[in-house]
Amino acid sequence: MSSSRFVILAAPRTGSNLLCTLLNGHPDILCHHEVFNPEGIFVALDQRGSLGLGSLAARDADPFAFLEHVWGSGERQLLVGFKMTSGQAPAVVAHLLQAREVKKIVLRRKNRVKTYVSTLIAAKTGQWEVYSRAELVHERPRVRVNPAELRQHAEINQAFYDAIRRSLEGSGQAFLEVEYEDLLSVQEQQRVLAFLGVRPAALEPASIKQNPEDLRHLILDFSDLDEQLRGTSFSDELHEGSD
Secondary structure (H helix, E strand, C coil), rough: CCCCCEEEEEECCCHHHHHHHHHHCCCCCCECCCCCCCCCCCCCCCHCCCCCCCCCHHHHHHHHHHHHHHHHHHHHHHHCEEEEECCCHHHHHHHHHHHCEEEEEECCCHHHHHHHHHHHHHHHHHCCCCCCCCCCCCCCEEEEECHHHHHHHHHHHHHHHHHHHHHHHHHCCCEEEEEEEHHHHHHHHHHHHHCCCCCCCCCCCCCCCCCCCEECCECCCHHHHHHHHHHCCCEEEEEEECC
C-alpha cells in the first residue's frame, strides 16, 4: 500500500516530540521522530528495533534513497511522516519544501523565553526527549539566561520560520501552522487530523513534560533578568504561567 506523506518542521524545544507521539497514536498514521538527526535515526516509539532503515553512514551517503525507505516504512497506515528540526539535512529540507505531495505542518512555540530555557536545561541534563517519568532527571537544573543570547536564539528561530513561510507561500503550497501551547486541545488535534486527511480520533501523548515549573524556579537571578527584559517583548513571556 502506498501511503501519503507529511513532515513536521519545527525549531528545537517547541513540542515536536509531543506532536509526533500524538499523531503516532492515530491508527492511520505512522509518525517517526528525527530520522535525519546527526546522532541517530529516531523512528516512531512503537517501531523501535523493528525497522531496517540502515546505518547512519548509509543514510548520509544517500539521504534521498534513505528518504524513500522512510516513506515506505508504513505497512498498514494511510500516512507516514517524521519531523525535521532547524539545521538538519538542509538539502533534504529544500527537497521536502518543494515536494507538493508532502503535507507540511509548521510547529512553533509562542513563548520564546521558555523555548530558550528548555534548550539550556536539555543541554545540561542531556535529555532532549523523555517518554517515562522513571527516566526523567528529577532534579531540574537552574540556568542563567543572558538577554543578548536569548534575543539571538529567538532571532535564529524566527529566521528559520520565515524561510519556511517564504518557500511555501512562494510556491503556492498549503501548509498548516500549529502552536505547541494548543497541542493538547481536542479541537486543535482534530484540525491537524483534518489537514492530514484522516478520520477524527482521540489522541494521547506519550512524551513527558520535562519542565512544568514556573520560570522563576528554573532561572538563576530571575529578578535581574526581569529587570533587564522590562519593556521588551520578552517581559510578558517571562511571567507567563508554567511550562
